[in-house]
Amino acid sequence: MNMVVCVKRVPDTADSEVHIDASGKDIDKSRLSFGINECDNYAVEEAIQIKERLEGTVTVISLGNKESDEVIRMALAKGGDEAIRLEDDAFAGGDALAIAKALAAAIKGLEYDVVFTGALTDDDGFAAVPVALAELLGVPHATYVKKVEILEPGKKAKVGRELEGGLMEFLEIDMPCVLGIQTGINEPRYASFKGIKQAAKKEIALKSAADLGLEASDLGEAGSWAVLDSFTPPVVGEMAEILEGEPEETAAKLAAILKEKGLV
Amino acid sequence: MCAEELDFVEKYDLLGCIQCGRCTGGCPVALRTDLRVRCFMYDTLNEERLEEMSEKPEIWDCTTCYTCAARCPKGLEPLEVLIGLRSLQIEEGKVQPTVRDALESIFKDGNPWGSPRAKRLDWAADLEVKSLEPEAEETTDVLLFICCTDAYDPRVMKAAQALVKVLNAAGVDFGLIGEDESCCGSEVRRLGEEGLFEMCDEENVELLNSYNVNRIVAISPHCYNTLKKEYHGLKHQVLHYTELIAELLEDGKLELPNEIAKVVTYHDPCFLGKQNDIYDEPRYIITRIPGVEFREFDRCRERSLCCEGGGGKMWVESESKEERLAEVRVEDAKEIGAEIIAVACPFCLLTLEDATKVKGVDEEMRVMDILELLAEAL
Numbered sequence: 001m002n003m004v005v006c007v008k009r010v011p012d013t014a015d016s017e018v019h020i021d022a023s024g025k026d027i028d029k030s031r032l033s034f035g036i037n038e039c040d041n042y043a044v045e046e047a048i049q050i051k052e053r054l055e056g057t058v059t060v061i062s063l064g065n066k067e068s069d070e071v072i073r074m075a076l077a078k079g080g081d082e083a084i085r086l087e088d089d090a091f092a093g094g095d096a097l098a099i100a101k102a103l104a105a106a107i108k109g110l111e112y113d114v115v116f117t118g119a120l121t122d123d124d125g126f127a128a129v130p131v132a133l134a135e136l137l138g139v140p141h142a143t144y145v146k147k148v149e150i151l152e153p154g155k156k157a158k159v160g161r162e163l164e165g166g167l168m169e170f171l172e173i174d175m176p177c178v179l180g181i182q183t184g185i186n187e188p189r190y191a192s193f194k195g196i197k198q199a200a201k202k203e204i205a206l207k208s209a210a211d212l213g214l215e216a217s218d219l220g221e222a223g224s225w226a227v228l229d230s231f232t233p234p235v236v237g238e239m240a241e242i243l244e245g246e247p248e249e250t251a252a253k254l255a256a257i258l259k260e261k262g263l264v
Numbered sequence: 265m266c267a268e269e270l271d272f273v274e275k276y277d278l279l280g281c282i283q284c285g286r287c288t289g290g291c292p293v294a295l296r297t298d299l300r301v302r303c304f305m306y307d308t309l310n311e312e313r314l315e316e317m318s319e320k321p322e323i324w325d326c327t328t329c330y331t332c333a334a335r336c337p338k339g340l341e342p343l344e345v346l347i348g349l350r351s352l353q354i355e356e357g358k359v360q361p362t363v364r365d366a367l368e369s370i371f372k373d374g375n376p377w378g379s380p381r382a383k384r385l386d387w388a389a390d391l392e393v394k395s396l397e398p399e400a401e402e403t404t405d406v407l408l409f410i411c412c413t414d415a416y417d418p419r420v421m422k423a424a425q426a427l428v429k430v431l432n433a434a435g436v437d438f439g440l441i442g443e444d445e446s447c448c449g450s451e452v453r454r455l456g457e458e459g460l461f462e463m464c465d466e467e468n469v470e471l472l473n474s475y476n477v478n479r480i481v482a483i484s485p486h487c488y489n490t491l492k493k494e495y496h497g498l499k500h501q502v503l504h505y506t507e508l509i510a511e512l513l514e515d516g517k518l519e520l521p522n523e524i525a526k527v528v529t530y531h532d533p534c535f536l537g538k539q540n541d542i543y544d545e546p547r548y549i550i551t552r553i554p555g556v557e558f559r560e561f562d563r564c565r566e567r568s569l570c571c572e573g574g575g576g577k578m579w580v581e582s583e584s585k586e587e588r589l590a591e592v593r594v595e596d597a598k599e600i601g602a603e604i605i606a607v608a609c610p611f612c613l614l615t616l617e618d619a620t621k622v623k624g625v626d627e628e629m630r631v632m633d634i635l636e637l638l639a640e641a642l
Contacts, residue, residue, distance in 0.1 A: 012372070016380040031382040033373045078357060189357030190364040193459030195370070 001056035001153050003047045004107055004118040006129070007075055009068040013122070015198045020231045027231065036071040039118025043181035045188040046148060047116050054153050055208040060112060063091060069203040069204055076202050077195035078099035078188075083202065088209040090216070094148045095224035102219075105212035107137060113177055119144050119180040130180030140173050143180040152157070154252055272308045276345045280338045281305045285343040292570045296586035301332050307327045308345055310322035313415040320354040324360075325582050328454045328575030329534035333638045334566065339408045343575075359455075362579040367457055371466070374446030375412035376579065387421035391428045395441035395509050396475035396544060406431070406438035406508070407477040407500070409491065411484035413578075415611040419494050419617065420610040427480035427483055427505060430638045434518040436508075438481070444471065450486040451534075455492065455576035481508050483635075485535035485542075485609045486574060492540070503637025504536060506608055506634065511546040515550050518627070520641040523555035528637070529602040531561065531616060532568035533609035546608050549634055554642045559600045561593075569593055573611025590619035598625060 011032040021028045036044075047058045056198065060075040062068045063086040071084045086102050094102070107115060115137070120127035127143065134141030147160030156173055161169040163183050173179075191199075209219055221227050241257075243250040258264045272278060288294055288302040299322040307317055317323075326346045333341040353359060358366075366376035373381045383455075385395075386408045387410075396404060408431075414424040431438050449464025452563050472480060472491075479501040482488035492502040512518040528550055536542045563569050571590045593616060597605050605620075607613050610633075617631040 006268065015378070016382060031380075033381060035368070035372050068499050187361055188364070190367060191357060192354050193457060193463060194355065195357070195459075197459065233416065 001050060001054050001113050001150065002059075002111050003049045003050065003056060004042070004059045004061060004110060004112045004115045005044050005080070006103055006115065007033050007044060007060060007062045007068075007071050008037045008118070008121055008123075008134075009062065009064050009071045009119055010037045010123045011140055018243045020233065022226040024230045025228050034067065034070075034190035036074060037118050037121045039122075039183055040071075041118075041188045042185050043116040043118050043179075044078060044184050045186045046181055047114075048115075048189075049186060050148070050150060051079060054150060056113075056153075058154040059084065059112075061086070061106055063087075063099055063109040063149060072198040072204055073087035073196050073202075074191045077191040077221060078169055080199075083204040084207060085204050086212070088219070089097060092207045093224070093228070095228075096126040096128035097132050097225050098220060098223035100129050100136055102209070102212060102214065103129070103133055104212070105214055106207055107133075111164040114157070114175060115139075115178045117178065117180050119182045127180070130178050134178035137176070137178065141180070142171060142173055144182045145179045146182045146185045148179065148185070157164050172225045173256075179193065231263065272314060272345065272348060272603050274525065276348065277340055278305060278309050278345070280340055281340060281342075284337060286335045287336065288400055290331045290335045291588055292329060292331060293325050293327060293582075296589065297584045298322045299325040301326070301346065304341070304349070305342050306347050308349070314349070314352065318349040320349075321583055323349045323353075323583070324472070324576075324580045326575050327534070327570050327572050327577050328571035330536075330538045331570070334538050336602075347454055347456050351458055352453075354447060354456045354458075360580060361415055362456055362581070363576065366576075367452065367460060368580045370447045370449070370452060371460060375416060376447060376450040377412060377416045378538070379416045380570040381443055383499045384415050384445060386438070386470075387416075387424055388428065388440065391425060392432060393428050394441040395440045395473050396477070398471075400476045402476065402560055402611065404437055404439050404475075405479070406436055407472070407475055407480045407564065408440050409439055409448070409472075409480050409487055410440065410445060411482070411487050411610050414483050415445075415613075417610070417614070420567070420613055421460060421530070421632075423610065423613065423635045424483055425490075426633065426635035426639035429642065430518065430635060432511065433642050434509075434512045436517075439477075441471070441475075446471075448482075448484075448487040448490045450490040450494075451489070451574075451576045451578070455579070465495050471613050473497070473499050475500075480504055481505050483610070485533045485540070486611070489535045489539055490607070504540070504542060504608070506545040506549060507543060509634075509638070510548050513549060515581075518638075520553055522641045524553050524641055525555040525557075526603045526635060527557045527601050528560050528604045529561055529596075529597055529600060530552075530606045530608075530634075531571065531612055533607065533612050534568070534570050534574060536608055537565060537568055546606070546634055550606055550637065553637060556637075559602060561600065563595055563596065569596075569611045571615040573609070573615040578611060578614075588615075588619060588622075590615040591622055594623050594629070596624060597629065598623075605629065606634050607631060608634050617639065 019028045058080045060080040060083045118128045145160040149158040157208045345402045369378045452463040488504040620626040
């Protein structure tokens, strides 16, 4: 089984204060820390576990600047074999489709049975890259994948998709295919510091837009269907009610409201 | 795994072990878990068994309190064998998710608590305290090294806030690193992540050496021990806060006018007592507070019972269902009639306070850092 995993380095905004920058089209990232996109971390683990069970190769691909090498090396330390990083100023401003075009161009030349991506990214959250990527590669796809069972290596897999209320939809899918992996599908392993340092010795192949044979019309805003207009902070609502008093008192008030509105 | 990593016999001087069993006999967690450290001293002699031994869950029960080493008649350090076995698991990536998350958080944000670096100084937002600049011309007397737990944990940060209050009252010239401060790596090393610890060592030594200060004062005994004994090339003197405050009291620079009329006992943190022989300073400070009636635990000083907070145990849940040592400690405190258990370590503060709640005595017994007592006595 030859597998490709697409990973993205994203800012960690979970516990941080997020501010819109002066351009109005981005957030101020100067005080944020970065790491691998959460779903992608599970995608890496899934590919490595399949490699350990069935043998094969795992190629890690990331679109981003030099700093993305950190998340690539982490994936290599966990068991990835080869790595490609797509870097070009012309990629800037691209939407999920433009990103998928670059990834597809890089993946087309590879021998692969499964391409893993995260189901969605923590930053843009379009959840569109796996779908667009599959379309561009001309292969089937499944999104929000929370279970993968390889029925016939290189030919057929059974995948479980996580739907609302924990419902799982199972489907059989032909390979090659693209699977958008959801968090919780496995327990990602730890990449030790020594392992990451050793992985730094592995070559990361750099590819520009020209190397990938992409035209200007495929890149950035020109290659996108959606163009970012602006960010606005959420409007503060007026419906908030602050309950005051001792814990026993506020708990009773809260319970009464929940009952009154039919929420419990 | 390479041969170098597997050379346990030489690295830990295993042939020096006479199998007397004093390590297991003194081991506090042997009271409640399957860990028998003497067996590991014997079984790891066989290189072929290392992988199997590293997969035993009890290697994660060790709190690295150092009792086994302190009591070993041959001067060996049995706990280090367990850390070595943990390293093998770390290299394989096989660790509990909580351990993984703590280590990744240190790599990414410089703290094990999954909190952003940008919030590292939030605890001091309302306090009068200066941030130090590297390579400053003017010398500052004291650089305060704030433990990650003091910086981010809402309970423990009260101790750090009290320290600032106390030092201001005593007129000490001190400053903080601020957002650039990173985890000391004490727990990193003890969880077996040698590579990440080397990074903590190198980066922190370079950062700390860049400040023009007379001395570094650590608030946590774990940071203190690491900075003082495990870093390479640190040029500043390192003190624990109890040493500085004892000095301030002795020199008459710190006055404690308010009375605290309570029965107070003191729990020796392993990393301050057993590992660094600091027993007298904390007792001197507590007994200088007016009104305090000081009573010792039966098991005190070198014999003090570990609270199970060290050795990375804040991120490892033991499989044992037996009573936690911190709960035993709280019962002991109740027996001697203590109203306050004073501590001098962020981990002891958390484990013992939790234990007072489990035991249902949190109404009548408080667990306080010595710093909080001092702030009340000011």
